[in-house]
Amino acid sequence: MSTQPPQHEHEESPADGVDDAESTPPAQQRREDAKADKRSRDAQRQAEADDAAKRDEPTRHIKVFRYDPEIEGKQEPRFDDFHVPFEKGMTVLDALIYARDQYDPSLTFRHSCRQAVCGSDAFFVNGDQRLGCKTQLSELDDPVRIEPLPHQEVVKDLVVDMDHFYEEMEAVDPYFDPDETPDGELEEQRQSRENREKVKMSTRCIWCGACFSSCNIAAGDNQYLGPAALNKAYRFAMDDREGESRKTERLETIEQEHGVWRCQTQFSCTNVCPKDIPLTEHIQELKREAVKKNLKFW
Amino acid sequence: MYEHDVIVVGAGGAGLRAAIAADEAGADVAIVSKLHPVRSHTGAAEGGINAALRDADSWEDHAYDTMKGSDYLGDAPAIETLCQDSPYEVIQLEHWGMAFSREEDGRVSQRPFGGLSFPRTTYAGAETGHQLLHTLYEQLVKRGIQVYDEWYVMNLAVTDEERPEDRHCHGVVAYDVQTSEVAGFKARDGVILATGGPGQAFDHTTNAVSCTGDGQAMAYRAGVPLEDMEFIQFHPTTLPSTGVLISEGVRGEGGILYNEEGERFMYERGYANNDGELASRDVVSRAELTEVNEGRGIEDEYVHLDMRHLGEDRIMDRLENILHLAEDFEGADGIEEPMPVKPGQHYAMGGIETDENGETCVGGLYAAGECACASVHGANRLGGNALPELIVLGKRAGYHAAGKEIEEAKVETGKRGEYETATIDSPVELGEGGSPGDAVADGGAVAAGGSADPDTLLEQTVESERQRVDELQSGEDGIHHSEVRSKVQETMTDHVNVFREEEGLKQALRDIREARDEYENVRVMDPSKTFNTDLLQTIETQNLLDLAEAITVGALARKEFRGAHWRAEAQERKDDEWLKHTLLSWNDGSPELWYRPVILEGENKTYEPKVRSY
Numbered sequence A: 001m002s003t004q005p006p007q008h009e010h011e012e013s014p015a016d017g018v019d020d021a022e023s024t025p026p027a028q029q030r031r032e033d034a035k036a037d038k039r040s041r042d043a044q045r046q047a048e049a050d051d052a053a054k055r056d057e058p059t060r061h062i063k064v065f066r067y068d069p070e071i072e073g074k075q076e077p078r079f080d081d082f083h084v085p086f087e088k089g090m091t092v093l094d095a096l097i098y099a100r101d102q103y104d105p106s107l108t109f110r111h112s113c114r115q116a117v118c119g120s121d122a123f124f125v126n127g128d129q130r131l132g133c134k135t136q137l138s139e140l141d142d143p144v145r146i147e148p149l150p151h152q153e154v155v156k157d158l159v160v161d162m163d164h165f166y167e168e169m170e171a172v173d174p175y176f177d178p179d180e181t182p183d184g185e186l187e188e189q190r191q192s193r194e195n196r197e198k199v200k201m202s203t204r205c206i207w208c209g210a211c212f213s214s215c216n217i218a219a220g221d222n223q224y225l226g227p228a229a230l231n232k233a234y235r236f237a238m239d240d241r242e243g244e245s246r247k248t249e250r251l252e253t254i255e256q257e258h259g260v261w262r263c264q265t266q267f268s269c270t271n272v273c274p275k276d277i278p279l280t281e282h283i284q285e286l287k288r289e290a291v292k293k294n295l296k297f298w
Numbered sequence B: 001m002y003e004h005d006v007i008v009v010g011a012g013g014a015g016l017r018a019a020i021a022a023d024e025a026g027a028d029v030a031i032v033s034k035l036h037p038v039r040s041h042t043g044a045a046e047g048g049i050n051a052a053l054r055d056a057d058s059w060e061d062h063a064y065d066t067m068k069g070s071d072y073l074g075d076a077p078a079i080e081t082l083c084q085d086s087p088y089e090v091i092q093l094e095h096w097g098m099a100f101s102r103e104e105d106g107r108v109s110q111r112p113f114g115g116l117s118f119p120r121t122t123y124a125g126a127e128t129g130h131q132l133l134h135t136l137y138e139q140l141v142k143r144g145i146q147v148y149d150e151w152y153v154m155n156l157a158v159t160d161e162e163r164p165e166d167r168h169c170h171g172v173v174a175y176d177v178q179t180s181e182v183a184g185f186k187a188r189d190g191v192i193l194a195t196g197g198p199g200q201a202f203d204h205t206t207n208a209v210s211c212t213g214d215g216q217a218m219a220y221r222a223g224v225p226l227e228d229m230e231f232i233q234f235h236p237t238t239l240p241s242t243g244v245l246i247s248e249g250v251r252g253e254g255g256i257l258y259n260e261e262g263e264r265f266m267y268e269r270g271y272a273n274n275d276g277e278l279a280s281r282d283v284v285s286r287a288e289l290t291e292v293n294e295g296r297g298i299e300d301e302y303v304h305l306d307m308r309h310l311g312e313d314r315i316m317d318r319l320e321n322i323l324h325l326a327e328d329f330e331g332a333d334g335i336e337e338p339m340p341v342k343p344g345q346h347y348a349m350g351g352i353e354t355d356e357n358g359e360t361c362v363g364g365l366y367a368a369g370e371c372a373c374a375s376v377h378g379a380n381r382l383g384g385n386a387l388p389e390l391i392v393l394g395k396r397a398g399y400h401a402a403g404k405e406i407e408e409a410k411v412e413t414g415k416r417g418e419y420e421t422a423t424i425d426s427p428v429e430l431g432e433g434g435s436p437g438d439a440v441a442d443g444g445a446v447a448a449g450g451s452a453d454p455d456t457l458l459e460q461t462v463e464s465e466r467q468r469v470d471e472l473q474s475g476e477d478g479i480h481h482s483e484v485r486s487k488v489q490e491t492m493t494d495h496v497n498v499f500r501e502e503e504g505l506k507q508a509l510r511d512i513r514e515a516r517d518e519y520e521n522v523r524v525m526d527p528s529k530t531f532n533t534d535l536l537q538t539i540e541t542q543n544l545l546d547l548a549e550a551i552t553v554g555a556l557a558r559k560e561f562r563g564a565h566w567r568a569e570a571q572e573r574k575d576d577e578w579l580k581h582t583l584l585s586w587n588d589g590s591p592e593l594w595y596r597p598v599i600l601e602g603e604n605k606t607y608e609p610k611v612r613s614y
């Protein structure tokens, strides 16, 4: 199935002026011109794409998952094919933007920063969880299959419901909460470089959900906190500024039934994390800390 | 209808800080944001946050540097507030657990930054904005502050008295992206806009696709003037295909710029014989564009930034993150080849006119962060001065909106105090330009009675926004917003870039006029009521039209060279004539230009304009 013809349907319909446009002929004329202009540009674009294909200039083939619960023809999930002219440096996100802006404006996906900091565009690309903006097309084989993150409910096309992920993140008291704060308004808490280094990688999480989606355990146990939330807990539990009593509470939280002990060290989360956070290692370390604490109490 | 004491629009650094402050002051506050908070573009900031923390430093020095950097177009009371409060706000972030880089003794690290007389830039690795954003969001979660995320604010509910200074804002109307519900959010005490910058008015920018200046356009149409919009900072080293920023660090470490002929043009073509690659951002940007315009660019588009000679060890040690950026976003290997770079839009100094407490001239309406203009940056922002603005002015706006007592502002807003009116020398009609247009599709003025009670006003605004959505999605034929948007972005990049000359600016106004007329026939192609990004972008495009026009009008009016604004016809700063802010009022569809003198009188001294040389 293909949405390839870039000629939009509406363009075939006669250009009947809309509502009050008739009362302002010059403006309408401008609009008519603009439309004619656009038609010719669209045709030109199509011709260029065809030409490029003929001349054997590189185009890339992407296959994109489509679904919309209330649009006829999209209620049954399907894949649409788009052929996108390739330029050096082009990412999966660039290809999606091109397909949307040039071929099908209803193609829907989250994206914002285009530089791997906002965490909006984790997709399932040729079978891996990856950020669209951080994945060069040149690394991938054609056709590039782009699907929404597995194990999450699809809202539309590549957009998934993130609520469950957010709930897990928020279940670990994801905020700094020290036993005590300095009295002086301008007095900072000291933190050693080593300690800052220890939590550094864990603070890099951009909440993209790739790890969570890749995790078999999370897929099977709906209440499992998951790698990102456990990493968040690690970030605070290991921060010396918080103090021992808070640390103990944190370890109790992550030690519960759906916490660290569920992790079977499969490393899938670590492999997909676009920020290179050693998630499995962090979870293992939390396990060790929890054991140490328990030993103390027994 | 939803109802809270304070409604904050936007959840970047400014919005989050404002919400926390309003909460601390005892208000029932909620955030309405088109993105989930952690997706906000504050997360992209790398460099740092300026704060005079050390004994050898002082807020006075920070203020002096900022005023000088602003090329004497910042207002002293706003600048001094920023510099006085910044140390407290930075330490507050530290108390909230922000992972700052540390000194050997465990204190927060600071480093030198361009234009600063003391190394006062605090930072967290190369990801200061990310750390700041997440730290603030964590505190939001801790306080249980409500967030309506993926709700797009379409308009403000503002009464329609003749003078904007007599109007009042009672809330906002937003569109639920997941379900397409249009709902009113009543604000009993105040609305704070924290919607970020308008970078998407240009086709090449370091800003996110969400940076469409929505709050600025909404405030403008509600009667709040836009201030100093012509001042746009361009960054000389951004990756050509995405606009991702390659920091000054590369040139600081010895990176060299080459043109297509392999010339080290900063020296060989005489752009900066002393400083070379390390000349100020605007000088380097203009040099690069001159090379490209004169046919010495690579692929007629960019120049090369080469760091290969630094050697792999030094690169890995000091510039590793740059290697990843070039590889991930441009497919270039900085160890093996030079990296392509070109200038890109980076930051908007101007914005919604506010005082140093974030208040606008419309009652109950506030603005903070990049969308606002207090004005602390004047004609040019110093690196590391935007993030402090978010937390300092965000907090003050939050307090003020929640009714907490703070000092009275010294900066005037609206047509009060001293100001002078002016005429605009435009080749085409501006704003709604006399064409009757379609007020609904345009999101035009709210048709509410000036005396309407808040509930009725909100209901009426909701109704008109519902109609606007229906209108945009109905009809058979129409132009797609992306055509209109590209037209605006292209003309802005061609004519309102680092080079600005009279005829080009006029051409931009003609193109924007044409784009406005086309927009009247815009149509959303996606009929869906679920996550309709086509609809949202169509509305954003309308906002960009207003902002592009405002930027260009300011650029055309200001016949001098000050800070980031360069004019071919007048290549010097003219203090006799131009020590004043540009203000543009929507004026019910026929934009009106006026000026207000800059305030150079500070708390204890008057800042004397000096030549801005470094």
Ligand SMILES: Cc1cc2nc3c(=O)[nH]c(=O)nc-3n(C[C@H](O)[C@H](O)[C@H](O)COP(=O)(O)OP(=O)(O)OC[C@H]3O[C@@H](n4cnc5c(N)ncnc54)[C@H](O)[C@@H]3O)c2cc1C
Pocket: B009, B010, B011, B012, B013, B014, B015, B032, B033, B034, B035, B036, B037, B039, B040, B041, B042, B043, B044, B045, B046, B047, B048, B049, B050, B128, B129, B151, B152, B153, B154, B194, B195, B196, B197, B206, B207, B208, B210, B211, B214, B215, B245, B346, B347, B368, B369, B370, B371, B383, B384, B385, B386, B387, B388, B390
């Ligand atoms: C690459 C880069 C590097 C930078 N580095 C530095 C630095 O080192 N130091 C420094 O001081 N400054 C830096 N800056 C500048 C600084 O980061 C920004 O000015 C600042 O983060 C803007 O924050 P904000 O809160 O105003 O807006 P944003 O963070 O952009 O947030 C805007 C918010 O408004 C919401 N929003 C927008 N429109 C709507 C709407 N219609 N309805 C509902 N919600 C809406 C969005 O969802 C978002 O939550 C940098 C900027 C860039 C781009």
Ligand code: SF4
Pocket: A204, A205, A206, A207, A208, A209, A210, A211, A212, A227, A228, A231, A272, A273, A274, A275, A276, A277, A279
């Ligand atoms: S840990 Fe990594 S993969 Fe998981 S949400 Fe955070 S950034 Fe994404």
Ligand code: FES
Pocket: A111, A112, A113, A114, A115, A116, A117, A118, A119, A120, A121, A131, A132, A133, A134
């Ligand atoms: S677009 Fe922000 S992470 Fe990819």
